[in-house]
Amino acid sequence: MDPTNVATVRVGDELLRYVPGLVERPIADLSRALRLAAAVDHRLMWRYKFGIANVVRVALKYVDFCLRSQLESWEPAPDIRLSDAISIPANELTASRKLLSQDPLDSLQLEPADLLALEWMTAPASSVKFDHESPTSPFGRALRYRNKDADQHDRWLPPTYVPEVLAHAVSELVGGLNRDKHARRALRASYIEATRRALWRFSKTLIEAPPRSLDEMRPLAGSEIHWLVPVDGVKFIAVSILYAEDLPQAGSPSIACVRLAEQIRAHNPSKGPISTKLAGDGNITLLPGATVVPLIIVAGTSHLMSPQMPGQATMALEDLTWIAETATADDDLYRFARDLSSPDFPSSFGWEAINYWEPWKANGKTFFKGGISPTHMHFEAHAGDAEWERAVALSSLESALYGTGLPALRNAEMAESSSGNVASVAFDRPGSKYDIRRGTHHAPESVAWTLALTTPPIAIVRSDPDWTSGQEHQFFFDVCGGLVFAFVSIGESWRNAHKELDVPGYRLGLRSIDGQIGPAEGVVDFSPSMNIVEGATRVATWGFDVEGFVEEADGNPHAANILTVASLEQLLEYGGNDFSIAQEIGKEWLTRGPFLILETKLARTKLQRLPNPWAINQSDQSAATASFARRLHSAGVQPGRYSGEAANSLVQEHLAPTALKELNDRIAMHDTQMIIDTGMEQLNRVVDHLQYEQENLTRVVRNLVTEWDPITRMTDLASESFEIRQSNEIIVEAALRSQSNAGTDHPVTHQSWSALLAAAEAYRAMTLLSEGLHHRVTRTTIDISSTYELTFQHDECATDDSWVLESEAFNTAAASIRLAPTIDGDVPSADRVNDAIDLALLESFGVSTFDLFLTLQALAQWETFGEYQSIAFASEEEAVS
Numbered sequence: 001m002d003p004t005n006v007a008t009v010r011v012g013d014e015l016l017r018y019v020p021g022l023v024e025r026p027i028a029d030l031s032r033a034l035r036l037a038a039a040v041d042h043r044l045m046w047r048y049k050f051g052i053a054n055v056v057r058v059a060l061k062y063v064d065f066c067l068r069s070q071l072e073s074w075e076p077a078p079d080i081r082l083s084d085a086i087s088i089p090a091n092e093l094t095a096s097r098k099l100l101s102q103d104p105l106d107s108l109q110l111e112p113a114d115l116l117a118l119e120w121m122t123a124p125a126s127s128v129k130f131d132h133e134s135p136t137s138p139f140g141r142a143l144r145y146r147n148k149d150a151d152q153h154d155r156w157l158p159p160t161y162v163p164e165v166l167a168h169a170v171s172e173l174v175g176g177l178n179r180d181k182h183a184r185r186a187l188r189a190s191y192i193e194a195t196r197r198a199l200w201r202f203s204k205t206l207i208e209a210p211p212r213s214l215d216e217m218r219p220l221a222g223s224e225i226h227w228l229v230p231v232d233g234v235k236f237i238a239v240s241i242l243y244a245e246d247l248p249q250a251g252s253p254s255i256a257c258v259r260l261a262e263q264i265r266a267h268n269p270s271k272g273p274i275s276t277k278l279a280g281d282g283n284i285t286l287l288p289g290a291t292v293v294p295l296i297i298v299a300g301t302s303h304l305m306s307p308q309m310p311g312q313a314t315m316a317l318e319d320l321t322w323i324a325e326t327a328t329a330d331d332d333l334y335r336f337a338r339d340l341s342s343p344d345f346p347s348s349f350g351w352e353a354i355n356y357w358e359p360w361k362a363n364g365k366t367f368f369k370g371g372i373s374p375t376h377m378h379f380e381a382h383a384g385d386a387e388w389e390r391a392v393a394l395s396s397l398e399s400a401l402y403g404t405g406l407p408a409l410r411n412a413e414m415a416e417s418s419s420g421n422v423a424s425v426a427f428d429r430p431g432s433k434y435d436i437r438r439g440t441h442h443a444p445e446s447v448a449w450t451l452a453l454t455t456p457p458i459a460i461v462r463s464d465p466d467w468t469s470g471q472e473h474q475f476f477f478d479v480c481g482g483l484v485f486a487f488v489s490i491g492e493s494w495r496n497a498h499k500e501l502d503v504p505g506y507r508l509g510l511r512s513i514d515g516q517i518g519p520a521e522g523v524v525d526f527s528p529s530m531n532i533v534e535g536a537t538r539v540a541t542w543g544f545d546v547e548g549f550v551e552e553a554d555g556n557p558h559a560a561n562i563l564t565v566a567s568l569e570q571l572l573e574y575g576g577n578d579f580s581i582a583q584e585i586g587k588e589w590l591t592r593g594p595f596l597i598l599e600t601k602l603a604r605t606k607l608q609r610l611p612n613p614w615a616i617n618q619s620d621q622s623a624a625t626a627s628f629a630r631r632l633h634s635a636g637v638q639p640g641r642y643s644g645e646a647a648n649s650l651v652q653e654h655l656a657p658t659a660l661k662e663l664n665d666r667i668a669m670h671d672t673q674m675i676i677d678t679g680m681e682q683l684n685r686v687v688d689h690l691q692y693e694q695e696n697l698t699r700v701v702r703n704l705v706t707e708w709d710p711i712t713r714m715t716d717l718a719s720e721s722f723e724i725r726q727s728n729e730i731i732v733e734a735a736l737r738s739q740s741n742a743g744t745d746h747p748v749t750h751q752s753w754s755a756l757l758a759a760a761e762a763y764r765a766m767t768l769l770s771e772g773l774h775h776r777v778t779r780t781t782i783d784i785s786s787t788y789e790l791t792f793q794h795d796e797c798a799t800d801d802s803w804v805l806e807s808e809a810f811n812t813a814a815a816s817i818r819l820a821p822t823i824d825g826d827v828p829s830a831d832r833v834n835d836a837i838d839l840a841l842l843e844s845f846g847v848s849t850f851d852l853f854l855t856l857q858a859l860a861q862w863e864t865f866g867e868y869q870s871i872a873f874a875s876e877e878e879a880v881s
Contacts, residue, residue, distance in 0.1 A: 004074050006067060007388065008395035010408035011057055015399055016064040017071075021163030025354075025384040027391045028318040029167045029303060030056070031410045036174055036301060039190035043183045044173060045113070052170050054117035059143060059166040061108045066159040069099045103153035121169060122146055125155060136302065137161075137168035171302040178245065185217050191243060191299040192226065194317060197428070199239065200443035201324035201413065202333045203229045207236075208441050209282025211434060219246035222255040222296060224279035231334040232751035234290040244300035257294040258312045261341065264292045282439055293338045305352045313340035315353030322354055322387060325415070326361070331751055335619045336360055339367055350379030358383035366622035371629030371788025397423040400457035403505030405537035406449060413446050419707065421488045424450045424462065450480050452487040455495045458506040460484055467512070475546055476510045482560065482596035483508075489592045493585050501576045502535045508571070513543035523548040524563055526570040538575050542567050553598040557703040560596035565589050597699045609692065610870050613685035613724060614750050620758035628658040628762065629788045639788065643781040648773035650782060651766055659763035663734055666756050669746045672735050675756075677871070678748050679732035683725060684870045690721040694818055701819050714815035715808075727760040734760070 009018050009030060020026050033056050041051030073095035080086070110118065123142040131138045143165050145155045157165065177183035199206055207228040218224075220243035229237040238257035247253060260276050267274055269288035277283055286292070296314040298306045304316040313336070315323075323333060336357060339345060345367070350356050356379050360367055368374065391398075391409075397417060398409045407427055409415055414426040426448040433442045448463035462480040467473050487494065513525060525543035532538070542564070553559035565586045572582035632654055642650045667675055694717070697710050746752065769792070772778050783791040838849050859879065 004077060005388070005392055006071070006395075007391040008398050009060070009391070010398060010402055010410075011060050012053065014057075014061075015402050016060045017067045018060060018063055019067070019159055019163070020388050021160050023163045023167060023303070024352075024382070025303065025318065025387050026163040027387050028322070028384075029163060029170075030060075031321070032301075032318060033166065033170045034410070035190055035194060036170060036187070039186040040174060040177060040183045043177055043180055043186070047176075048116070048120070048173075050113040050117040050120070052173055054111075054113045055121065055169050055173065056166065058108070058110065058114050058118045058121065059162050059169075061110070061114075062104055062143065062156065063159045063162050065104050065107055066099060069102075070095050104156055105154075118144065121165070122154070124148075134168075136171065137164040139165055141165060141169040141172055143169075167302060174301040184245070187301075188217050188220055188243060188246075191220065191241060191317060195239070195241060195297050195299070195320065196227070196441070198317075198320045198324040199227060199229055199237075199333075200428075201327065202237075202330050203231065204443040205230060206441045206443075207278075207284060207439055209278040209280030209439060210436055211280070211441075218279075219243065220299070221246045221248070222253045222257075225256045225260060225276065226279045228278070228284065228292075229334075231331050232749050233747050234287060235334065235751070236286075236290065236292050237295050237334055237337060238292050239295045239297060242296060242298045244298065244304065255294070255296055255312065257292075257296065261292045261294040262311070264290060265343075278439075284439065293334060294341050295333075295337045308340060308348055308350065308353075308356070310345070310347070311341055311343060313337035313353075319353035319357070323357055326357075326386075326390075328361075329617060331617070332361075332365070332619075335365060335617075344373065346374050346377050348377040348379065351381045352384070354387070355379045355381055355383040358386055364622040365617070365619035366626065369622050369625045369629065369789055370785065371626065371631075371633040372786075374787070393417065394423070396453050397425065397451065400451045400453050400459070400505065401425065403457045403537065404449075404451065404459035404507045405505065405539070406459055406507070414448070421453050421491070422450065422484055423453060424448065426463070429465070450484045452484045452491075454487060454491045456498055456503050456505045458484075458487050458508060460508045461510055464510070472512055472546065475544075475550075476512075479510060479544070479560075479596060483564075486561070486589070486592065486595035489595075490585060490588050493588055497572065497577050497581050497585060498575065503538055503575045504535065505537050506571065506575065507537055507539045509539075509541040511541055511543050512546050514545050514547055522563060522566060523552060524567045526567040526574075528570075528574045532574075538571075540571060540574060550598055550600060553596070554600050555598075557594035557597050557699075558590075560598070561590050561592065561594060593705050594703045597703055599699070610685045610688040612689055613682050613728075614753045614757070615724065616727075616757040616761060617751070617754040620755045621761065623755070624659075624662060624758040624762045625790065627662050628655065629790055631658045631661070632784070632790075633788045637784065639784045639786050641781055641783055643779065644773075647780055647782045648770060651770040651773065656763065656766040656770055659759065659766050660734070663730070663756070663759035663763055664738060666759050667731070667735050667738050670748055670752070672738055674748050675735040676732055678753065679728050679735065680871045682728045682753070683732070686721055686725045686728065688870075690717065693717050698819055710819060711812060711815050714819050715811045718815055718818065719811055723761065723764070724757065726764050727757045730760040730764055731756050 006017050006019060007027070008015055009027075010016075011034070018026065018030070023029060033052055037052035037056065041053055044051040070092075073089075073091045075089050075092065105118075108114075121141050121143040123140075123145055125145040125147050128139075128142070128145050131140075134140070139157060139161060143157055143162065145157075147154060174183075174187070196206065196208075207230065208226060220241045222240045222242040224240060225238050226241055227237075227239045229239060231237060238260050240255050240257040242253070242255075256277075263276075264274060264286065267288075271288075273285045273287050274290070275283055275285045294312050296306075296312055297317055297320055298304055298314065299317040303318075306314040306316055306319075308314055320333075323336070327333065339360070340356065348356075356367075359379065363369070367377065394409060394415060394417060397415060400423065401407065401409060406425070409425075411427060412425045413428050415423070416425075417423040426446045428444045428446045430444060432444045434440070435442065445465040446463075447461065447465070449459045450462045451457055451459045460480045460483050462477055463473065464476070467476060523545040525545075527541040527543060529539040549563060552563060568589050569579075569582040569586045572585060573579060577585075635654060635658075637650070637654055694714065697714050697717075700706060701710050769780060773780060779795040781793045781795070783793065785791070841852075842848055
């Protein structure tokens with residue numbers, strides 16, 4: 001990795017710059033070191049008078065010192081080849097000479113315990129050696145070498161060696177506590193807590209036995225199941241932990257989660273449920289039909305690389321935390337572990353689980369999409385570079401978190417940068433809850449923040465468990481989203497106003513105080529923290545009379561700016577600005593574009609806002625592709641290139657029927673009526689979601705200037721909605737045609753519906769392709785590889801026997817029309833329908849288009865719905881009465 005690619009990290013109460021060095025995963029090593037410090041530093045301090053935290057502080061402060069003296073002179077790395085001559089810019093050489101002439105100790109400002117740690121990491125210059133075969137650090141724990149000559153200052157290693165020296169030093173310190181029972185118990189507790197916290201990313205409720213006290217904690221040798229992670233219905237991940245120091249010296253241990261998965265796989269459901277034991281002497285009964293995926297977590301004091309064994313998924317604790325940080329769906333861990341532990345997974349070689357995870361995620365959340373599975377797979381190393389790249393990309397967020405007084409990035413449950421100037425993050429509150437009656441451990445509540453990465457930064461709460469209702473959550477979620485971009489829009493004035501002020505950042509809470517603000521005070525109240533410490537984060541709360549705010553802002557795009565300007569000015573004065581500066585920025589706040597647009601109206605139906613429709617998981621799309629690729633292989637279709645009539649025949653005779661067979665097989669696993677009911681509910685949600693988002697985008701086009709293109713957003717939204725709507729329609733139609741109703745034992749869940757959508761989408765794509773080939777719209781070539789991987793290549797140039805439908809231009813034009821100025825509630829009337837259509841309806845069905853509109857309008861007012869449902873069931877007499 002490029003050593004000039006610098007990341008900003010938090011160590012204690014300091015922000016320090018760090019380099020990747022020569023190790024594979026320096027961020028994981030740093031996070032592990034600080035977690036181990038929290039577990040055992042009290043024992044190390046008793047023994048050495050310093051701990052791991054001091055070692056980390058010394059090492060990173062030294063690296064930061066080196067970077068501060070070098071960064072300004074560094075030039076971008078040139079694009080060179082091995083045979084090219086190497087030249088170092090003169091200014092870089094000058095800066096390096098200056099650095100070597102200094103003693104870093106003069107600038108590091110170390111505490112007494114830090115100095116003891118540095119002394120422990122200092123060796124005589126006469127003993128220096130470079131052990132290139134060392135598995136951890138060629139210099140051992142030595143960061144500094146002492147010269148015999150008192151006139152010469154000590155020599156320090158180049159900063160690129162520091163990450164491996166740090167990792168070695170931490171491992172050596174912890175290794176010295178092997179006979180300390182208190183330390184070993186604390187380490188085990190730390191591993192369990194870190195694993196549990198990562199698993200909560202995928203399920204807010206974990207099934208586990210009652211927690212033990214530290215005195216009762218047994219060795220972590222994989223002989224127990226620590227958690228069952230509920231995924232979907234009767235699907236679970238069974239997790240066992242192995243602590244490297246607790247493993248037997250000889251022989252492979254028998255892993256409890258693997259035994260349970262094998263037992264479930266071989267179990268006949270007709271023989272009843274299976275009972276299994278959990279760590280802590282708890283027992284749980286799994287109902288017939290349950291699916292269990294085994295997951296082994298290996299923990300240790302250093303960088304571990306756990307080999308994958310057949311029938312199980314194994315990963316280091318640092319792999320699990322990385323997966324938790326970068327997963328995009330709640331069931332990603334289940335799907336990844338399921339694929340790794342599948343009996344059909346080929347033999348493989350890979351250094352660590354992150355090297356499996358990154359290509360799995362990039363390949364549509366699957367390892368292989370072809371119809372013939374490989375016999376062996378080799379996974380390239382260095383996918384761990386993604387961890388450093390993410391740390392670099394989120395460095396500005398780390399700095400903003402520090403300035404706003406929020407925890408470090410490594411403690412975040414979620415963190416992402418939505419644009420160059422805005423980022424979001426969520427942190428768990430302390431205090432999880434264990435239900436001893438049910439044996440479930442519930443994740444703590446989390447608080448989410450959105451940050452304007454201005455100077456100084458400002459963090460605004462975006463989701464708070466203290467908000468009491470769903471409508472309150474939605475209101476403040478929208479207010480936060482608008483406010484943060486409003487602060488970004490005045491970023492230059494904000495920065496200038498704070499040039500001479502010692503304010504690292506602001507943290508702004510939002511709360512409802514309906515009816516508590518007098519008419520003279522307006523509808524937004526400013527409440528500063530009572531404790532103001534120089535150089536500390538300014539903490540304040542904006543209280544909203546929600547009902548009054550909505551009433552005044554309804555239909556007025558600029559109202560939100562007007563209603564909040566007084567609180568903005570008070571916030572600036574609270575930060576130390578003069579009244580005149582606050583007023584000047586307040587005027588800019590008013591002249592900037594609207595940041596929040598509220599429009600209230602009568603609901604289109606009794607339910608004002610439906611949940612979002614269920615979407616297709618990439619893993620199911622890949623599985624559907626692989627499934628009918630296998631069917632092609634079994635049908636004897638030969639690999640090769642198919643175009644023109646051959647391609648059309650391939651689609652009509654094999655691809656489309658195969659996709660339909662896959663869909664029908666999926667439907668047969670469920671109750672047909674349940675499929676139809678769910679499909680109608682999903683169709684309702686698709687339409688509602690599209691209309692809701694279209695209305696939002698229309699307001700944006702009318703009133704706001706954005707960095708992103710609303711037309712592009714509308715094009716993508718319409719395309720996605722069209723595809724998922726058609727897929728749901730295909731599912732409902734196939735269910736209505738189905739004569740099978742055998743699979744009533746399989747519930748319809750989000751995950752099972754995703755598999756249905758994937759099959760329906762494959763069938764939809766094949767039918768569209770067939771129509772395009774038949775009508776000669778866009779020539780398409782189908783490639784079937786020797787391993788039956790399918791590739792579709794569309795020719796974008798018209799030929800004598802085909803023409804090109806420019807679908808992208810068509811969709812963009814349609815989106816432009818959708819976002820054209822409209823009047824809410826402007827419903828098409830029957831008068832606009834062609835008379836010929838009206839006459840045809842009357843002749844065929846005895847009704848006019850006006851009758852249809854009246855009927856639909858009446859049905860839209862239907863009042864009897866099941867809980868959380870937007871569809872109702874009624875007889876024809878009830879519907880027309």
